[in-house]
Amino acid sequence: MGNRLSRIVTRTGDGGTTGLGDGSRVRKDDARIAAIGDVDELNSQIGLLLCETVPDDMRAVLVAIQHDLFDLGGELCMPGHAIVTDNHLARLDGWLAEYNAKLPPLKEFILPGGSRAAALAHVCRTVCRRAERSVVMLGAPLADTPRRYVNRLSDLLFVLARMLNSADGGSDVYWRHDRGAVKC
Numbered sequence: 001m002g003n004r005l006s007r008i009v010t011r012t013g014d015g016g017t018t019g020l021g022d023g024s025r026v027r028k029d030d031a032r033i034a035a036i037g038d039v040d041e042l043n044s045q046i047g048l049l050l051c052e053t054v055p056d057d058m059r060a061v062l063v064a065i066q067h068d069l070f071d072l073g074g075e076l077c078m079p080g081h082a083i084v085t086d087n088h089l090a091r092l093d094g095w096l097a098e099y100n101a102k103l104p105p106l107k108e109f110i111l112p113g114g115s116r117a118a119a120l121a122h123v124c125r126t127v128c129r130r131a132e133r134s135v136v137m138l139g140a141p142l143a144d145t146p147r148r149y150v151n152r153l154s155d156l157l158f159v160l161a162r163m164l165n166s167a168d169g170g171s172d173v174y175w176r177h178d179r180g181a182v183k184c
Contacts, residue, residue, distance in 0.1 A: 021078035114165035122159035
């Protein structure tokens, strides 16, 4: 375990650099820092989602994911260090299979929305896609497990959004391809 912060204001980043877990310093606009920030933002968005009424089983999944994302942030901040494993992926795959089995098949695209909790899950999904793009931009120095994790996580967040609409007694908001021209 790396150093724990004993004080928040260090002033070491005032010059536009920040420290990584291995002690090296990089510019705050470095691709690695962008990826760490996107993963942190996703974790915060999931925290916001958890402020809503969420079924207990989904709450437990989302809290586990928050811990995984903290691990992923740790892996991103320590070049050459692997924390996210195939076990993390297997759990995501299990949850995807479990929740997908409870949903009717999609016959149309859906729009982000429905219940407030589902809409927030869709926001988490889109932030996750951005985090995925940031992780992909890091490329070769990073193992492929983090990339695979965020890719599968975005799928799970989509499925959870649908489950949240169902749990709320509603349904998904379907995209209408036949809606005609919008009049202003």
